[in-house]
Amino acid sequence: MTGKRQAEQRGRRSKPWWLGLALAIMGALWLNGARSISSTTNYIGLGPAAIVLAVGLGLTVLGILLILQALRGEFAAAADEAEAPPSHPAFLLALAGVAVPLLTMRWLGFPLTAMLAFALVTHAFGSRRTGLDLVIGFALGSAAWLGFSRLGISLGGFLPLIG
Structure with missing residues (x-):
């Protein structure tokens, strides 16, 4: 058998539909968990369960789409592709x-914590522009803090170290 034919047969055998099923089940669990959250709303009409419902719905839809892609053969399993081994430092x-x-939110505040978390994760994914990653992380964290503050949700002080 030629190498191309072996790869085609391996691709037909290993359709990771189960990955989509796991994602859809996780979404269904989120949706079920949202039912137990109180449905009180604030002035904008969204309650605490809104985000949980959105995440659950998103996971369920993405799981179904992933199943469809796998069954159509548009999604190749990572084991079938030649790729580098996982990086433990990353x-x-x-x-x-x-x-x-978990360690810094209380004394650094949301924006600085988001800045550090964003920079670490982007570095793990290969970014080597630490300064830019820190600025982007701070901007995203600040925007999230301001957005939640306008909704009446307290994430603590903006910069507890300073104030």
């Missing part, structure tokens, strides 16, 4: 980016 940097908010 994984640890991304993990640090996720852990930073």
Whole structure:
């Protein structure tokens, strides 16, 4: 058998539809969890369950789309492609980016914590423009803080170290 034919057969065998199914199930679990959240609303008509519902719906829709792509053969399994092995330092940097908010939110505040988390995760994905990543992270964190503040949701002080 030729290499091309082997690759075609391997591609037909390994359709990772199960990945889409797992994503759709995760979305359904989020949607089910949103039912138990109180439905009180504030002045804009959105309650605490709105974000959970949006994430659950998004995960469910993306899971269904992923299943359809896999069944049509448009989604190749990573094992079928020749790619570099996983990078342990990159994984640890991304993990640090996720852990930073747990450790620094109270004393650094939301914008600075978002800045650090964003820079760590972008560095894990290959960005080497640390200064730009820090600026973008601070801008996104500040915008999120201001947006939530306007909705009446407190994320703590803007910069607790200064104030």
